[in-house]
Amino acid sequence: AQTVTQSQPEMSVQEAETVTLSCTYDTSESDYYLFWYKQPPSRQMILVIRQEAYKQQNATENRFSVNFQKAAKSFSLKISDSQLGDAAMYFCAYFSYNNNDMRFGAGTRLTVKP
Amino acid sequence: KAGVTQTPRYLIKTRGQQVTLSCSPISGHRSVSWYQQTPGQGLQFLFEYFSETQRNKGNFPGRFSGRQFSNSRSEMNVSTLELGDSALYLCASSVQGFGNEQFFGPGTRLTVL
DSSP states (O other), rough: EEEOOOOOSEEEEEETTTTTEEOEESSOOOOOEEEEEOOTTTTTEEEEEEEEOOOOSOOEEETTTEEEEETTTEEEEEEESSGGOOOEEEEEEEEETTEEEEEOOOEEEEEEEE | OOOOOOEESSEEEEEOOOOEEEOOHHHHHHEEEEEEEEEEEEEEEEEEEETEEEEEEOOOOOTTTEOOOOOSSSEEEEEOOOOOOOOOEEEEESSTTTSSSOOEOEEEEEEEO
16 A cells, blocks of 8 residues: 655744755555645645656745655655745645555644744 | 635534535536545545546545535535544545645534544
């Protein structure tokens, strides 16, 4: 079964600094999607960034970028110029159409210090 | 454009009862997926509906079921409630599925006593 592991339950970053959240996954599939979702306190979950496994180029969305290492099955999220509004729970997720299943990591709680 | 709405937002039930949760997707979205979020188990995928058909399913017992209507609105039903079913139930909609961006609703907080 596919598993998604986020080894950092909590992370802290100073405002304007850069932080990297780690995610590893286990799969025997070659084609799948990886996601990072953000869940602010008492607010709705939103998609931060998405990566298709067949694309070698790392996805970027403004201050958010990923380091996708397919062979290592690693998918880390880098947040540059951290802002107070980035404070949230971040979930890494995996989906494969072949297995019709979506898996989430346990989440990393990010605190941003002013 | 209105976002994803879920009703009710809060619900209290007792063991053995059944419950139905509703999710209205963003207009034009045909895919609706459901998730259970608990402190112990985290986020778990329940199922996905697309054009009134269940297309993907997570690893949940048959007490958890759902359906989707022709207007893409979806309902999730849980029968014979157990204490462990207490959770935040989230739904998300997208144009065609997980390959597209999913937009989440605020969730329904279910408490089973």
